[in-house]
Amino acid sequence: MSSEPRIAVLIPCYNEAASIAAVVRDFRASLPQADIFVYDNNSADDTVAIATAAGAIVRSETRQGKGFVVRRMFADIDADVYVIVDGDDTYDAAAAPKLVELILKENCDLVNGARVPTNEAAFRAGHKFGNRLLSTLVSMIFGKRNTDMLSGYKALSRRMVKSFPIKSSGFEIETELLIHVLELGLPVDEIKTPYRERGEGSESKLRTYRDGFRIIWLISHLIRDEKPLQFFAAVAAVLALIAILLGVPIVVTFAETGLVPRLPTALLATGLVISSLLALTAGLVLDSVARARREFKLLSYLGMAAPSAKRR
Incomplete structure (x- = not known):
């Protein structure tokens, strides 16, 4: 007896009132069979009210940091396929069905949405250099199966999500996700997806030097622990x-x-x-x-x- 796979779109948010309605709307149109979850991380604006009005299932995580939010989402939500995407409306929702298809038909455990900037302003030079440097470092140590390690747009299988012991608290969660699947030798794939500039009123939460240092610190710890x-x-x-x-x-x-x-x-x-x-x-x-x-x-x-x- 067959049944439709359960798909969950997970959107971690902090002060994304300017963009969250568009993100919920676009992913509902792209994946009409999916449940849309918005996890608020202590927003001081109208993110919660706007996400609720847009039809999302809104929950919260009070510990500040994306890693804490992802940990809570993975623990709370039961699905067959998880699509995780930032709430800043920079990622292309139209790519979501392809991400899901690779999980279901190819039995991949992680499919990464590698960012292709639609203009120079979408991907700041400092972020681009740091991403390339860190992706190269991880590829040299754990194996090259990914070109955009820090992308916030991924599809994950249930068995990967439910067997993943998250340690991160902040933006280094993307690095930990990738190293986990590389170290275990799990099936991984990647597709290119457009990456656009943030809309007016939306501000990046990533701090180039602070978060870059935290990612390097995490990589060093994972090398010590895994190798x-x-x-x-x-x-x-x-x-x-x-x-x-x-x-x-x-x-x-x-x-x-x-x-x-x-x-x-x-x-x-x-x-x-x-x-x-x-x-x-x-x-x-x-x-x-x-x-x-x-x-x-x-x-x-x-x-x-x-x-x-x-x-x-």
Whole structure:
């Protein structure tokens, strides 16, 4: 017996009164079978009233930050396919059916809407450079399967959403989502979608330097947690290199004179070698722990049926 898949459009909002009605209207037209959820994050304007009048299901999350909002949405809402999009009316709702189709027909777990700016003002130079830099960094470490890591427009499967342990509190949530699916080797796809300039009265909540630093900090933590052997091996290599640079002159002097004139430096070099060995040992131990955690997350993911299987 078949049934229609449940689709939920999730819109995190903070002070988006100028654009939220258009977003709800456009996604209702693009995905008429979907439930439209607007999650307000302490807006000080008329976002809630306007979203309610537009026909959205409005809920709230009082902890400030997009990561907290996404965590609440994923916990509260049960669906087969989740389309998450920012409430600033910069993303193209017409692309939503294609995102959903790839989840249902290709059994993808994440489909990213890669932004194609309709004009130069839509994508600020600082944001574009930061996005390219961070996307390249993640691709080098976790694998290249995405060109626009920080896009706020994605479709997700139920089994991915319900097995994803969110840690982020802010805009770094997009980075965490991508690294999670890359590390587990889940099916990922991407389509190009127009990205337009914000309308009058809508202001970007992203702060280039502050949020960029938070994303880099998250990436470093995820490398340590998901790839501890590589992380601690790199630390061990740096410590060993410093120890060699400090220790070689001392060894040469000792070979020539039989004396150790710089005893504090010799002790420091010895301490660095010991620290290097400890770092490598920690990496080996934590790599086993990370492998067990990865297997547990994969088993949780595999315990849920794909959306297409649910409809049979």
